[in-house]
Amino acid sequence: MNRNLDTVLVRSFVTAADNASMTAAANALNLTQGAVSQHIRRLEDLLGCSLFERDRRGLKLTPPGERLFGKAKRLLGLNDEIWSEMTAEGFSGRVRLGVPYDLVGSWLAPILKSYSEACPAVEVSLVCGASPELSAQLAIGEIDIAVIEEPVGPSSGECLAIERLVWVGAHGGAAHLQRPLPLSIVTESCAFRPVILSRLQDHGIVWRTLFENGGIEGTRATVEADLAVTAWLVPTVPAGLVVLDTDCGLPPLPSFAINLHLPPHTPPPAVDEFARHIRRLR
Secondary structure, rough: OOOOOOOHHHHHHHHHHHHHHHOOOOHHHOOOHHHHHHHHHHHHHOOOOEEEEEEOOOEEHHHHHHHHHHHHHHHHHHHHHHHHHHHHHHEEEEEEEEOOHHHHHHHHHHHHHHHHHHOOOOEEEEEEOOHHHHHHHOOEEEEEEEEEEOOOOOOOOEEEEEEEEEEEEEOOOHHHOOEEEEEEEEOOOOOHHHHHHHHHHHHHOOEEEEEEOOHHHHHHHHOOOOOOEEEHHHHHHHOOEOOOOOOOOOOOEEEEEEEEEOOOOOHHHHHHHHHHHHHHHO
């Protein structure tokens, strides 16, 4: 008897495992939490085993879930690769992609490579900016698709990941001990800026801006020189800098969601295909 796995159920399982949360998986898949839970229950019934257990940090894979997870990711990767290769021939036109400065180096390269190989007739234009600026540009049609950093919570976008915002300083540095606290922020419209300043104010820490000029390299240079501290998402912290310990004297910062936003109207096929590549390679 042929026994076939439903990739819809497998995708819900993998997304829930990646995010350790049914709610985050539902946001990422643009489904209700109930639908994701139902998908996972159906998969558990088909396989005859429990795939998740809960602990205080969220969902945790059971031993059968661990065995399934790696193979399930490979299955979805092959499914998406086949889909892209078999449908890419007709894609043409232009995709204008908006990405925050800090995600360009750490996150974007494999997506651009995969998409350009699968859709060579599509011209991709990259627009870098702060998340609020990208959101405004998407709304008025200046870009076609955007990856936006936002506080965790309800959003019109699809949640790709949730990452911790952390204080970052130089190796062996002491800038975090100075008062006023010297801050280096990539741009005045940075999505992290209001949260950072609010937390400092709540804890009575006086601050001053050392650099706020729209350049990721300038921010990195000032922090490497121990002239200032900054705050970045954990996966984007450069190798030459360090995440400051929780006992560094600075207030804890919240996590942020990395969300995928499409235009309010139905996107062209080339844009929709780019979104598939982002979901697959995030």
